[in-house]
Amino acid sequence: MSRIGKKPVQVPSGVTVNVNGQTVIAKGPKGELNFVVNDEVLVKFEEGAVSVQPKDQTKDARSKWGMSRSQILNIIEGVEKGYERRLEITGVGYRAAMQGKNLQLALGFSHDVVYETPEGITISTPKPTEIVVAGIDKQKVGQVAAEIREYRPPEPYKGKGVKYAGERIIRKEGKKK
Known part of the structure; x- marks a missing residue:
C-alpha cells in the first residue's frame, strides 16, 4: 500500500481544481496547470480534496498511485505559491x-x-x-x-x-x- 497515495490532496482556498476523466486541471493566482493521470489510476474530486486510487492491485498500478498523487500536489502548490x-x-x-x-x-x-x-x-x-x-x-x-x-x-x-x-x-x- 502506498502511504503517500492514501492521503487525499486538500485544495486550498483560492485554487480551483477540475477533474475531467483522467485530466486534473488546477487554476490559481499564479496561473493554470494540468496533469494527465495514468489509465491505471482512478482520480476523484470530492469534498474539497482530490483522492487517488489504483484501478486494481497489480504492481504497475500501485507503483503509479503515489506518483500520481505527488504530481497532483505539485500542480496545486505550483498554481498557489509557485x-x-x-x-x-x-x-x-x-x-x-x-x-x-x-x-x-x-x-x-x-x-x-x-x-x-x-x-x-x-x-x-x-x-x-x-x-x-x-x-x-x-x-x-x-x-x-x-x-x-x-x-x-x-x-x-x-x-x-x-x-x-x-x-x-x-x-x-x-x-x-
Missing part, C-alpha cells in the same frame, strides 16, 4: 547577469555562455554570484536549474563552479609532495 530554485556561483571571475530575457554566464570559458529563458520560467540575478530560477511548474524549474548547473558543475578541489544553494560539496585534498 516554486523557486537558487543557484550560487563560486570562483574568481565567475558571474551571472541578465541580458534582456537571456542569462549571460561568465564561467571561465573563452566566451560567455548565453542561456535562453524558456516559456513559463523567470530567471533573476539579485547578486552577480546568485541566480534565482522561479516558475509554477516544479519539474520545469528543476530542469532549468540543472541545465544552468551543468555548464560548470562544482569541482571537488577548490569548489569552483555553479552549485545549488545549500548544496554541500565534498572536498578532496590536493597532491602532497
Whole structure:
C-alpha cells in the first residue's frame, strides 16, 4: 500500500481544481496547470480534496498511485505559491547577469555562455554570484536549474563552479609532495 497515495490532496482556498476523466486541471493566482493521470489510476474530486486510487492491485498500478498523487500536489502548490530554485556561483571571475530575457554566464570559458529563458520560467540575478530560477511548474524549474548547473558543475578541489544553494560539496585534498 502506498502511504503517500492514501492521503487525499486538500485544495486550498483560492485554487480551483477540475477533474475531467483522467485530466486534473488546477487554476490559481499564479496561473493554470494540468496533469494527465495514468489509465491505471482512478482520480476523484470530492469534498474539497482530490483522492487517488489504483484501478486494481497489480504492481504497475500501485507503483503509479503515489506518483500520481505527488504530481497532483505539485500542480496545486505550483498554481498557489509557485516554486523557486537558487543557484550560487563560486570562483574568481565567475558571474551571472541578465541580458534582456537571456542569462549571460561568465564561467571561465573563452566566451560567455548565453542561456535562453524558456516559456513559463523567470530567471533573476539579485547578486552577480546568485541566480534565482522561479516558475509554477516544479519539474520545469528543476530542469532549468540543472541545465544552468551543468555548464560548470562544482569541482571537488577548490569548489569552483555553479552549485545549488545549500548544496554541500565534498572536498578532496590536493597532491602532497
